[in-house]
Amino acid sequence: SAVISQKPSRDICQRGTSLTIQCQVDSQVTMMFWYRQQPGQSLTLIATANQGSEATYESGFVIDKFPISRPNLTFSTLTVSNMSPEDSSIYLCSVARTDFTDTQYFGPGTRLTVL
């Protein structure tokens, strides 16, 4: 499996501000994804981060709120914009390797609290 890191591991932010979360993987991967896990809930896919092109967003998530970048095959960022307390969640990135695209491996997550 790939080694995946996320920064920051946690943050407390004020409403109306933005936070950018970084996801770094130690090897080239085909697919990178961003999930949200609201308190006490399961994981919900936000978007698929596409290398060199715009991300593919799931229903209920929009680019203006969650802009995503993926400049290369090992790095992606998710920005949570104009935050409100409802954005308080764990945000996780996951990757699927080039040779094993059906299995996703997850980063350690970023715990975001919005006051």
Place this chain on the structure above:
Amino acid sequence: AQTVTQSQPEMSVQEAETVTLSCTYDTSESDYYLFWYKQPPSRQMILVIRQEAYKQQNATENRFSVNFQKAAKSFSLKISDSQLGDAAMYFCAFSNTGTASKLTFGTGTRLQVTL
């Protein structure tokens, strides 16, 4: 759309005993993948076991095994010789084959391991 149902919000098992976590899913596809992920309090999502729908043989990984019943759309996880370190949230997940590899998660089962 695919759905994944975990009907047991919480389960408890004594150390060294065996426990089975239930999962059912709904799909019109014939080829897909099923997964069990573990999320301890550290919040890291850890892959426990993976099953390809086209394989009749149930997957096993050390103390973890599945009972995959394709016709019944059932995918239960059996943990043998339970250990204190098995205490966590367990999520059942589904993905279609193909390059998208989107994961649909169940709501999770919290497993407690007692002495």
